[in-house]
Amino acid sequence: MKKKFIAVLLTVLSVSLILAGCSQKTTEIKIGGVGPVSGEAATFGQSTKEGYELAVEEWNKAGGLLGNQIKLIFQDDKGDPTEAATVWTKLISQDKVVAIVGTVMSKCSLAGAPISQANKVPMISPTSTNPKVTEVGEFIFRACFIDPFQGTVGAKFAYENLNARTAACIFDVGNDYTKGLSEFFRDKFIELGGEIVAFEAHATGATDFKAQLTKIIAAKPDVIYISDYYNDVALIAKQARELGYTGPLVGGDGWDSPDLVKIGGKAVENGYFTNHFSKDDPSPQVQEFVRKYEAKFGKTPDALAALAYDAMVIMLDAIKRAGSTDPEKIRAALAATNIQVVSGMISFDKNRNPIKSAVIIAIKDGQQVYQTTVNP
Amino acid sequence: MGKKIFFISRRMLLFVAGALGMLLLVLFFNATGIFTDYIVQIINISLINVILAVSLNLINGFTGQFSIGHMGFAAVGAYTSATVTTLIAKVTPRLPYTEFININGYIVFILALLLGGIVAAGIGFLIGFPSLRLKGDYLAIITLGFGEIIRTIFNNIDYVGGPRGLLGIPKFSNLIMIFVITLLSVIAIRNLVFSTHGRALLSIRENELASELVGVNTVRYKITAFTIGAFFAGIAGGLQAHLLQIAHPTQYGFLYSILVLIMVYAGGMGSITGSIIAAFALTFLSEGLRTALPGLGDLMHVKIGDEWRMVVYSLLLIIIMLFRTEVLMGMREMKLLVPEEEEHHGQHA
Numbered sequence: 001m002k003k004k005f006i007a008v009l010l011t012v013l014s015v016s017l018i019l020a021g022c023s024q025k026t027t028e029i030k031i032g033g034v035g036p037v038s039g040e041a042a043t044f045g046q047s048t049k050e051g052y053e054l055a056v057e058e059w060n061k062a063g064g065l066l067g068n069q070i071k072l073i074f075q076d077d078k079g080d081p082t083e084a085a086t087v088w089t090k091l092i093s094q095d096k097v098v099a100i101v102g103t104v105m106s107k108c109s110l111a112g113a114p115i116s117q118a119n120k121v122p123m124i125s126p127t128s129t130n131p132k133v134t135e136v137g138e139f140i141f142r143a144c145f146i147d148p149f150q151g152t153v154g155a156k157f158a159y160e161n162l163n164a165r166t167a168a169c170i171f172d173v174g175n176d177y178t179k180g181l182s183e184f185f186r187d188k189f190i191e192l193g194g195e196i197v198a199f200e201a202h203a204t205g206a207t208d209f210k211a212q213l214t215k216i217i218a219a220k221p222d223v224i225y226i227s228d229y230y231n232d233v234a235l236i237a238k239q240a241r242e243l244g245y246t247g248p249l250v251g252g253d254g255w256d257s258p259d260l261v262k263i264g265g266k267a268v269e270n271g272y273f274t275n276h277f278s279k280d281d282p283s284p285q286v287q288e289f290v291r292k293y294e295a296k297f298g299k300t301p302d303a304l305a306a307l308a309y310d311a312m313v314i315m316l317d318a319i320k321r322a323g324s325t326d327p328e329k330i331r332a333a334l335a336a337t338n339i340q341v342v343s344g345m346i347s348f349d350k351n352r353n354p355i356k357s358a359v360i361i362a363i364k365d366g367q368q369v370y371q372t373t374v375n376p
Numbered sequence: 377m378g379k380k381i382f383f384i385s386r387r388m389l390l391f392v393a394g395a396l397g398m399l400l401l402v403l404f405f406n407a408t409g410i411f412t413d414y415i416v417q418i419i420n421i422s423l424i425n426v427i428l429a430v431s432l433n434l435i436n437g438f439t440g441q442f443s444i445g446h447m448g449f450a451a452v453g454a455y456t457s458a459t460v461t462t463l464i465a466k467v468t469p470r471l472p473y474t475e476f477i478n479i480n481g482y483i484v485f486i487l488a489l490l491l492g493g494i495v496a497a498g499i500g501f502l503i504g505f506p507s508l509r510l511k512g513d514y515l516a517i518i519t520l521g522f523g524e525i526i527r528t529i530f531n532n533i534d535y536v537g538g539p540r541g542l543l544g545i546p547k548f549s550n551l552i553m554i555f556v557i558t559l560l561s562v563i564a565i566r567n568l569v570f571s572t573h574g575r576a577l578l579s580i581r582e583n584e585l586a587s588e589l590v591g592v593n594t595v596r597y598k599i600t601a602f603t604i605g606a607f608f609a610g611i612a613g614g615l616q617a618h619l620l621q622i623a624h625p626t627q628y629g630f631l632y633s634i635l636v637l638i639m640v641y642a643g644g645m646g647s648i649t650g651s652i653i654a655a656f657a658l659t660f661l662s663e664g665l666r667t668a669l670p671g672l673g674d675l676m677h678v679k680i681g682d683e684w685r686m687v688v689y690s691l692l693l694i695i696i697m698l699f700r701t702e703v704l705m706g707m708r709e710m711k712l713l714v715p716e717e718e719e720h721h722g723q724h725a
Binding site for chain 1: 412413414415416417418421540541543544547616619620621622624626627663666681682683685686
């Protein structure tokens, strides 16, 4: 028994020695990258990791950062907050990174953010949309727009591009995401001079929306804003078309699924939704990114890869402008960001959420087609 | 009879002294920078896993039942204690006083932690009362179902954050706090196992029918073990929530319950020492692979990404199970945990 106990003790000790013994080179600037490459969100994590790698590789080829090469230390958080907290502590106390770019899921970013804030290590999350993430403190930023922002952009698109003057909203009363989107759509639409003729809630898990839709269609809106997820959207669209509505439908990134067209069929035609990124966007930044990504990884990039790439570029750009690795200077430089990245011109508001453009994707002949880019 | 000092056996004093010595060593290493905060964080998580594994061992290892929903109780403890500290009392470790009563935040935290344990125990009792009349697979399915139900319930209560999780939990759990509570939990379960009641639990595992025939109220003892196990799982959940500063429904899923179960099996069913070692070893193994895998890749001139970590980890678990049938400790204990008068009986089981 004693022998075994000693053996186990030795193993534990040796592991900790490996961990403690990481040598440090001064010629590198270390940036932590976090994403869930195993677990439930592994596909998201893979895209994210590739986005980071592409950005770092490009910068290193172009001469690095502040005269040094950039070293990306990528860590897996498994989509588990416990792992995320450990990874954050590791990157900060063990690897001594200058900044952290990560992570995908809000629950993990929320476990990491307090550690970043307490140790004053600037952090930018590529895709965590929960507003609470950046509320943790002044060192926490994000590269994606938060949910309410999509409602604002949707309203602008409906008013300016679709020339709608009256609109109706339908949303899930039990879901913050869809409720928030509809509320922000309403506020912006009224601010622009339009009129909201109906504002209808439905219960979570409902499959029959005819009562709400009858009321909406009777009010004759120019456009119906559906802030639900794709499965509900498909059903709502079908029932609205059955009740004789022929006008456009608008929604948020909850629409982004191949299943939308599979379930909704012809009913979702003449539908538009806001999204972070479209690979068909003709802007040179997007096309160059798509080309480079395809060359390196042999597949087309998704929104997660684009946002991860952007987040990394925003962080590297901030360190470059800060001219040093001093956390306070990087934080100030981040807050003053104003650059063109793949997903548009980006700057930060006082809550460290990005102000940037969104793309509008249209459903045409059962395909997602890039429509336009809307600036806030 | 062994020598006793203030009613506490000499061995127990040695055990406590040894444990506190290790704590001081870790604190010293951390202060001098030999152990980074990362190592301390892994130790924190290992200690919480120790409580989870030892308390599950009480149910699965010592009493011979098969529960696989242990994280459900941790969820109850986490949400209960975090609701008290975060939503009701609104205490923080920095401000020493609460909003409405002038007591130290840490006292509120300890009380909240206990409440979390008690509520978890209460639910454990309610689950155990009808289901412990069942045996083997049936109990496993009920506990599995329970774990999922608890998760779904928290997913749907808006007051505690629903699917977004309970956020902004103050960070009360630190190394000393976690260490002391883990030590107390281990001692409490050890004392139970070596008491008359513990004997009854072991007899149920060895032969339920026979123990019933000699007059052991098996159902009552099984429910007691289950309730006590749930209590400590609740405490562990509360500690974890106040360490990570977030309680999220997905943290308490089936997979985590299984991980705790693996710790119990790898350490040895019915060995507290085994559970402690396995909790530490598996937590350190999972983290150690983060550094070891890329290092191994460099040696072989190939790039091994972080995504392979879980594959290797799972593979190692299979190998441990295949080649060590009696696993780490079997049913044995380290000497310091065994009362002196027990020793002459050989193995305590």
